[in-house]
Amino acid sequence: MLIAADGSAFTRAAARFVVRQARELKSEPEVHVMHVHAPLPYAMAASVVGKKTVDDYHRAESLKALKVAEKELEKAGLQYTSSWSTGDAAERIARYAADKDIDVIVTGSHGHGALARLALGSVATKLIAISRVPVLIVPKR
Template sequence: MSDRFKVLIPTDFSDCARNALAHALYLTKRYDGEIHLLHAVELPTIAVTDMPPDMFDIEEERALERMEDLLEEHAVHQARTSRVHTAVRPGKPTEPAAEVILDYAEDAEIDMIVMGTHGRRGARRLLLGSVAEQVIRGAECPVFAVRETEKAWPLPSVDTILVPVDFSAGTDDVINEAIDLAGHYDAAIRLLHVVDIDTYPHYGIAVDPVIELAEKTAQAARKELEKIADRITVGHLAVFVSVERGHAASTISEYAVDCDVDLIVLGSHGRSGLDRLLLGSVAEKTLRMAHCPVVVVR
């Protein structure tokens, strides 16, 4: 069994998926990792009269040829090393693409999934119920989500990683993933806590006490962030700490733009918990609004 870092790139050959492949190839180079390129063929549940009996075989051959073209385009010659794997799997309404991707990730013991936020059907933003959202909420490993607007190649360097911190149970996992990525990218880390204005009720409370409570919360958050920063800087990574007030997702997205952030790493669920079948509202909104790729950690 290989102990290399395994990256799965689902592709439907859309521009967004091509951008995701470029990011994944750069990432696997940093990790000296293993590439798994996967395409799910959509097959009808009921046979069509003029549908060839070997339809999957035909589509599989086409998909493998297109995968080869993609890899050659990025100078990944499958020449053929054990570090590059291509696979085509059948998909149908009873087993949609997301399930095919998740099953493959589990079977191949994938360490990270890198995929576009939307595919050939198109969508202005990541929509609830899309393949990407279903994969993000179901994956056991981190998912690196790439927007269609991302530059495909050559990739911009990842110099700054933003880590929104809400001090929930999964915070350590998010921090550790960010540290790992920052080490491979040689990037600085920005820790951000947002004092969400929605958490402070205004009914029956004077303005001054609310402001005072928010200030105390911000001060306490900064102290906790500084403790985390002290732990991270032991590894000689540059770490910056910020506390902002506002709506969590929009504040995270605006901060990312203002600070020229190249990558956001955040948890799939926050302090509210939620069932594993749901994606936390802050994570979902950030995925929709962020100008850069987002890594979602369960």
């Protein structure tokens, strides 16, 4: 299972769902947690503050986002592998899932309606469209 994490309450809901599902299985599932940070306008940002500062920012923000899911998994005693990347979230998550032979991607729903999806776009919607791995959208409760 791969939890696609953005660090929000929706990530917490997805992680809790994975914990509940893991309790139903006979053996402990292999759990991955991934966060993809949208890239800053890199050349401009790096020229102003430096490449290391931009890289440190991506790392710090990604670790913060991952921690939301990691806390839930740790409370349940589940082992996991975490990773982060920068780029197009849906593309990176789909590629990671395919490369790691993930059975299902679990992500939270931000509750956007059809009009909001049209106006804003949606990582979850794109992920469903491009992933070769099933995607499970968990609502926040």
